[in-house]
Amino acid sequence: MFWLVLGLVAVWAAAALWVQFPHARPLALAGLGLAVLLLAWARLGPGWGWTGLAVLLILVLGWFFSLQPRQDRDWAPDVAHIVRGETEGSLVHLENIRTFRWTSADEAVEGWTSRTVDLAKLDGVDMITSSWGNPKIAHLLVSFRFQDGAPLTFSVEIRREKGESFSALGGFFRQFELSLIAADEADIVQWRAVPRAEEVHLYPLDLTQDQQIAVFLGFLRLGNDLNERPAWYNTVTANCASVVWKLARVLSSDLPLDRSLVMPGLLPEYLDRLGALAGPGTLDEKRARALISPRARDMPPGEDFSTWIRQ
Known part of the structure; x- marks a missing residue:
C-alpha cells in the first residue's frame, strides 16, 4: 500500500x-x-x-x-475584461461587452462597449456548441435574443495570460482563472465558425420568459462575482458546461448529472431528453438544422451576422 x-x-x-x-x-x-x-x-x-x-x-x-486566483495578471486581449452589470427594474446596464472583429484566428480589431438591455423584451435563448476534431468535445455558449436589439452571447472561458494557450492538464492544476465573456455574435460566434473553422451549431431552447430571465440573471451574478472574487477554472468542475449546468439549476434544482458536463458536445442529447430543445423532429433533424458554420462562412459582406445565420 x-x-x-x-x-x-x-x-x-x-x-x-x-x-x-x-x-x-x-x-x-x-x-x-x-x-x-x-x-x-x-x-x-x-x-x-x-x-x-x-x-x-x-x-x-x-x-x-495556497495558490490564489488573481485579477492583476497580464491578460490576453480577448479576456482582458469580465462582464459586469447592474439591474434597474427590468433594465440591465452591462459593461465590458466584447465587440472584436476577427481578421484571423489570432488577430482582431479590438473593441469593448457597454449596453443596456430590457429583460421584458427577451425573445429567446439559444445554446451554441463549437467543436473541433472530436464532436464530443465542444465549447458551449449561450445567446440571448431581444425584440429591440442584437443578441448577446455569454461564454465561460479560461482567462489566459498573454502567450498562454489552453491546456486540459493545466485546467486541473490552477493554471487559469475563470472568466465570463459577454460579446456580440459577430465577434464570438463568427470567430469560431469562420477564422477558427470550427463546427458550430445553434440550438433554440424551449424556455419560458421567466426561465430565460432567471438564466440571464445567473450569468450576470457570475460576472459580478468574478469581478469581485476571482476563481480558478477547472477542466471538470468549473468549465463551460459545468458552470452553465449550475446556472440552469435555477430552472430545476434536481437536474441530473450527466456525462455531457465533461463532454459538452453531448449536451444537445442531454437537453433533448429533458425536452429543452425547441423545434420539431428527431435529435438528428434538430442537429442538422442547428449547423450554422457553413452558412457563416458563406455570408456576403454587409449582411447582419446574427440575422444571416438564423435564416
Missing part, C-alpha cells in the same frame, strides 16, 4: 509542478525525485516511510492550495 500511495502522490505532485513552474521544470522535478528517493530509503531502512510520506503530502497540498 505504501508504494501505491507514494506513486500516486508523486505523479500528482509532478503534474502540479510541471504546470506551475514552466520555466524551472527540471529543477522542480529533480527536487521531487530526490524527495521520493529519500522516502523509499526511509521505508526500506529506518522504517519511518509513512511519516515522511505524510509530511510530503502536507507540504505539497499546503503549497498547492
Whole structure:
C-alpha cells in the first residue's frame, strides 16, 4: 500500500509542478525525485516511510492550495475584461461587452462597449456548441435574443495570460482563472465558425420568459462575482458546461448529472431528453438544422451576422 500511495502522490505532485513552474521544470522535478528517493530509503531502512510520506503530502497540498486566483495578471486581449452589470427594474446596464472583429484566428480589431438591455423584451435563448476534431468535445455558449436589439452571447472561458494557450492538464492544476465573456455574435460566434473553422451549431431552447430571465440573471451574478472574487477554472468542475449546468439549476434544482458536463458536445442529447430543445423532429433533424458554420462562412459582406445565420 505504501508504494501505491507514494506513486500516486508523486505523479500528482509532478503534474502540479510541471504546470506551475514552466520555466524551472527540471529543477522542480529533480527536487521531487530526490524527495521520493529519500522516502523509499526511509521505508526500506529506518522504517519511518509513512511519516515522511505524510509530511510530503502536507507540504505539497499546503503549497498547492495556497495558490490564489488573481485579477492583476497580464491578460490576453480577448479576456482582458469580465462582464459586469447592474439591474434597474427590468433594465440591465452591462459593461465590458466584447465587440472584436476577427481578421484571423489570432488577430482582431479590438473593441469593448457597454449596453443596456430590457429583460421584458427577451425573445429567446439559444445554446451554441463549437467543436473541433472530436464532436464530443465542444465549447458551449449561450445567446440571448431581444425584440429591440442584437443578441448577446455569454461564454465561460479560461482567462489566459498573454502567450498562454489552453491546456486540459493545466485546467486541473490552477493554471487559469475563470472568466465570463459577454460579446456580440459577430465577434464570438463568427470567430469560431469562420477564422477558427470550427463546427458550430445553434440550438433554440424551449424556455419560458421567466426561465430565460432567471438564466440571464445567473450569468450576470457570475460576472459580478468574478469581478469581485476571482476563481480558478477547472477542466471538470468549473468549465463551460459545468458552470452553465449550475446556472440552469435555477430552472430545476434536481437536474441530473450527466456525462455531457465533461463532454459538452453531448449536451444537445442531454437537453433533448429533458425536452429543452425547441423545434420539431428527431435529435438528428434538430442537429442538422442547428449547423450554422457553413452558412457563416458563406455570408456576403454587409449582411447582419446574427440575422444571416438564423435564416
